[in-house]
Amino acid sequence: MRDYFSIFLALVGSFLFLYILLPITLILSFQILDLGSIIKALKDERVLNSLINSVTTATATMLLSLIFGVPLGYLLARKNFFGKNFVQSVVDLPIVIPHSVVGIMLLFTYSEAILDNYLGIISAMLFVSASFTVNSAREGFIAVEEKVEFVARTLGATKSKVFFTITLPLAMHSILTGAIMTWARAISEVGAILIVAYYPKTAQVLVMDYFNNYGLSTARPIAVLLILMSFTLFLILRRVASVKS
């Protein structure tokens, strides 16, 4: 007997898969037929600088999310304190705020300090992407059994020693996965950056710039470069994360 139900599920389920894959394939294959424009874009100093800007700011955002997000994730995983639910909600809040609104709020709060500078780009990225690191770290720490930490204590490790030799390494995979999500979310951020820091130009803003000024065919090579670079770095980071754990 044929399993019609599974076939039905496969047919329906493949819609989203194809829907996501189609534009990516299409733009990449069109670009392969037009390698000249990509080489031209690579020679464009503005394009190169914007790509460097995107990568450095996203990476800085990821590092900041680790420095501040891991301790917060640990507290949320292990401690019970007054207002814990409130703290958790605040961490998750940026997911539901439109990114243009994020930009307005940041500008309203920090004004000149973040206007059109690297700090502005990073602050916009951090706001919208930090929750990935915090939540993954929290889940990673929750998965580390407290009994294992107890054993390490009885073997002579202080609380901080246990954290660095047992808890952190065991949660590392989850933490790094979250950090990669933060990086990916940061490099794909546009809305808040447009408002806070139009300059220094990031690649994601430049794509929009070129599209507005010169049209689709000029914007496409940069878009493709951005896609390729994001994919490559994403894959490298994933590989690093899986080797580390």
Next chain:
Amino acid sequence: MLRVENLSKNWKEFRLKEVSFKVGSGEYFIILGPSGAGKTLLLETIAGIFKPDLGRIFLEGRDITNEPPERRGIAYIPQNYGLFMHMTAYENIAFGLKLRKFQREKIREEVEKIAGILEISDLLGRNVKKLSGGEQQRVAIARALAVKPKILLLDEPFSNLDPNLKGRLMREMKNWRKELEFTAIHVTHSFEESIVLGDRVGILINGEMKQVGEIREVFSKPENEDVAKFLGHENILEGVADGRSLNINGIRIELPQKACGKIRIVIPPESILISKNPLVTSARNNFRAIIHGIEELGAIIKLKLSIGENLLSAYLTKASFVDMNLSEGEEVFISFKATSIHIFE
């Protein structure tokens, strides 16, 4: 060696109520009790993971009640062994030694020595995730003993193992003890583990240490009804005593000593003799009983008997059961010595 005094602790749904006991140097002390009795909580409070609400803990005469676990010199193996899954077996065992800042060579020597005794030398390079349950347990024991703790705490160490492996590990545990001469507290709900491994036992029921003593002593002479019931003593009878005899629902039982008023006694099932003919014996407690149940427990047969309204259990070997050709509903003669009876206050 270890002295626990009036330890009380409330934690989640568990509580310990004024628990007191001592463990001597080199002793294998069993904490036996039903699940939910607070056994693990007691162990973890001794290890220093929890602070007691009340009471003191002394180790080698020193008050360690407020010492953090890393300065107690007490090793702990939780029920699931608590291995460090991101490390190899070698790194697990070396963990405590590294913290003690031993030389690299010295660490290697110590790890190899203990691994040799526990027969896990071949596993040292393996990731502990890939080891079987029995192997993991050996690594956990090696890791705990490598730091030469003053005392080793084991929480249900054999409960996750299949019966064959369990038997073997219990025998080996006795050898390891001889070889390494450690003091241990072993928490379990298994009578078998208690009898095979323990020197002394404490019975923990509902967070209270109901009785502490030599294994044989506690198993044969429970001091109160809770312990007797937990240990499976079934023949607990209540009656009114006047001097040396006890009146229970119309039958008179001779007591080992004088007693007065309402008391409870237990008659160990193994001390009851059964015969098809009236027994000629020096025992004063002779009764006629009706068999109303026969239960096979391997090589042993358990008979359910009634003397008037009183129900008793007795054990027979299978051989003598077949020999006597007993069947349900039959009348038999039973007899037990007064000295085999325990009286609860």
